[in-house]
Amino acid sequence: MKTRERILQASLSLFNEQGERQVTTNHIAAHLGISPGNLYYHFRNKEQIVAELFSRYEAQIADSLALPGERSLVAEDKVHYLETLFEGIWDYRFLYRELEHLLISDPALSARFRPFAQRCIAQGRAIYQGLVEAGILCAERTDPQALAQAMAINSWLLLTNWVSFVCSVVSSEPGQPLDQRLLRRGVHQVLALERGLLTPEAAVVVEQAMADFYQPLPGLD
């Protein structure tokens, strides 16, 4: 594996395990047994490493949010979308553990995050509209576009804040590593958004998935 790629992979795992704030470029170089100079040859600073990791995360999420295109959505798609999105959040969990701090201290990342959020919400709306059009989500008393938009924004808020909720409200030790089982509960919570809006057939699929992804939250449940 090329040095540049080794640096990126080591950085991602150190950031995820220890938190991005705690890890310096010197730590990364020492972890790989290379000189700081060799690291600087590939990346001028830690922000450049974070920027490259964020590009990969962006690409992974864009893939996860693609519509099937050639066919209508089915209830199982929704569960699959969420599973894939939470996998991406797990793979790059350092981003969400202290997102606000990361955006405050890295204005270039902050400038990229806003359009990324807007694209994700727009794509989320397209998915919810697809579910309405496929007759899976019923919006009897309400405009389907407004319904899809409210659902997309609420999903975004739950998805992007679940990691920090688990770390700050659920876990008793602030510095603890994130428990992947508690992350999975996030799927249950986002599926709860559409409860009551589903056709009876879709409700069976979603209630089963909610049971599968249920995980008690210590201190809360």
Added chain:
Amino acid sequence: MKTRERILQASLSLFNEQGERQVTTNHIAAHLGISPGNLYYHFRNKEQIVAELFSRYEAQIADSLALPGERSLVAEDKVHYLETLFEGIWDYRFLYRELEHLLISDPALSARFRPFAQRCIAQGRAIYQGLVEAGILCAERTDPQALAQAMAINSWLLLTNWVSFVCSVVSSEPGQPLDQRLLRRGVHQVLALERGLLTPEAAVVVEQAMADFYQPLPGLD
């Protein structure tokens, strides 16, 4: 007004307008035309001022979440709860503008925030259970307790992250003051959680409130 109270009120308005990070105890003293020594006589440091403001916020939210007790809940109660909760968030918006940063840099506040969150979610669950018992929320295919818990957690995530969402995703300028109209849209979003779970009579009340609190989000809607 006593000096101690003047310090608290000036701090709250400076924190809300400029952000807590940007405001030092020297700024607060200068703003009030008192000496830093006089301020230190009342508060040893900025954390003590934040701690006192947080106590007031905690008390205000505990009041806002009280159950009526002598009568069953009605659909209008839910709208009133959210209006009052968002008023509290507006009054102490500095807390939510950079909550994560505040909790990282102030471990004493962080230690108080976790039980505060747990109490609020428990009280939120009691309110949602009250709505189920009053027949306003219908949970046909699901356990009412699990429904109330999922709703309470999702409401907490929306309520506590709405300010930072508006500041980081909706507003184009990161340093801009928060627009109170955009905060009101948060009520619309939390009400959207129960769409489809309401009796027809309650749905009329909630859909009207959702229309009242609708506010387009620049860049998104």
